[in-house]
Amino acid sequence: MTLVIDNVTKRFGSHQAVDGVSLTVEKGSMFGMLGANGAGKTTTFRMILGLLDPTSGSVTWDGRPLSYKRTSLIGYLPEERGLYPKLTVKEQIIYLMRLKGMKKTSIVPALQEWLETFQVPEYENKKIEELSKGNQQKIQFIAAVLHKPELLILDEPFSGLDPVNTDMLKQAVEHIQKQGTTIVFSSHQMKNVEEMCEDLIMLKRGSAVLQGNLRDIKRSYGVKNITVQADYNLNFLQEVSGVLDLQQNKDGAVLRVKDETIAEPVFQRIAEKGFVRKFEVEQPSLHDIFIDKAGVEHDE
Numbered sequence: 665m666t667l668v669i670d671n672v673t674k675r676f677g678s679h680q681a682v683d684g685v686s687l688t689v690e691k692g693s694m695f696g697m698l699g700a701n702g703a704g705k706t707t708t709f710r711m712i713l714g715l716l717d718p719t720s721g722s723v724t725w726d727g728r729p730l731s732y733k734r735t736s737l738i739g740y741l742p743e744e745r746g747l748y749p750k751l752t753v754k755e756q757i758i759y760l761m762r763l764k765g766m767k768k769t770s771i772v773p774a775l776q777e778w779l780e781t782f783q784v785p786e787y788e789n790k791k792i793e794e795l796s797k798g799n800q801q802k803i804q805f806i807a808a809v810l811h812k813p814e815l816l817i818l819d820e821p822f823s824g825l826d827p828v829n830t831d832m833l834k835q836a837v838e839h840i841q842k843q844g845t846t847i848v849f850s851s852h853q854m855k856n857v858e859e860m861c862e863d864l865i866m867l868k869r870g871s872a873v874l875q876g877n878l879r880d881i882k883r884s885y886g887v888k889n890i891t892v893q894a895d896y897n898l899n900f901l902q903e904v905s906g907v908l909d910l911q912q913n914k915d916g917a918v919l920r921v922k923d924e925t926i927a928e929p930v931f932q933r934i935a936e937k938g939f940v941r942k943f944e945v946e947q948p949s950l951h952d953i954f955i956d957k958a959g960v961e962h963d964e
């Protein structure tokens with residue numbers, strides 16, 4: 665079972681929201697979709713789910729398009745959260761899971777288990793409107809996963825959550841992946857994708873600016889960072905050929921170098937000068953790569 669998006673385009677009038685995006689998500693993997701506001705993430709999700717028809721191209725899961733008829737295979741956490749404020753958590757979840765074809769007798773124990781996992785067992789009979797926004801989000805997440813979907817689509821699952829709840833949700837998502845669920849999630853925060861996904865696509869104005877395996881992307885991107893900690897001014901390192909820039913900080917400096925081979929001449933120059941407390945060659949962050957590729961901050 666593979667999710668295949670083949671050269672998909674979506675136009676709204678004259679506006680090209682998604683422009684020739686292709687990607688493949690293998691069963692059981694965690695795939696990240698990155699991009700600034702308006703980059704085309706939600707539109708792509710809606711096409712995956714069969715809620716929107718592509719202007720051209722195709723989307724298939726297990727070789728066939730996804731549609732309303734296959735809804736029990738899919739879990740979806742929409743960006744615009746939609747729970748009924750006057751219902752209790754239990755009533756809401758029973759209603760939504762019945763639509764997915766589950767029996768009431770299996771819904772309630774599964775709900776209780778999830779509420780325990782999120783450390784809020786007392787919410788079962790509370791009205792949605794009585795919960796904080798972050799806690800409503802946990803309930804909406806439960807609504808997306810309780811029926812054990814094959815494919816889980818999470819649109820900005822971590823937005824608006826505090827650090828403790830973000831960690832709790834991350835663990836839940838990783839647990840679901842380990843059980844074999846294929847997960848695609850969007851974020852405009854690079855960090856979450858960097859921590860959780862092996863493969864990713866980065867959209868900018870509807871097109872992919874970066875795509876592939878995260879490790880390969882980092883490895884093939886030549887530029888590296890070098891962190892140096894020393895008690896003297898390190899500005900002289902700017903003269904070493906291949907050093908692109910140098911930022912002095914209170915402990916020393918961080919250098920960006922053209923590729924890994926530049927680390928050696930840099931180290932030699934420092935060794936001539938004196939003692940260093942730290943010398944470390946690091947992979948660039950996804951954020952660094954994006955700024956370089958797209959030429960702007962991702963939250964433009």
Ligand SMILES: Nc1ncnc2c1ncn2[C@@H]1O[C@H](COP(=O)(O)OP(=O)(O)OP(=O)(O)O)[C@@H](O)[C@H]1O
Binds near residue numbers: 680700
């Ligand atoms: N139904 C629609 N009609 C017209 N334009 C639309 C429609 N839906 C989306 N768009 C436009 O398509 C572009 C992509 O929107 P989309 O919601 O997919 O972005 P996104 O990456 O999910 O952004 P965000 O992070 O803000 O949710 C935007 O310019 C948006 O205004």
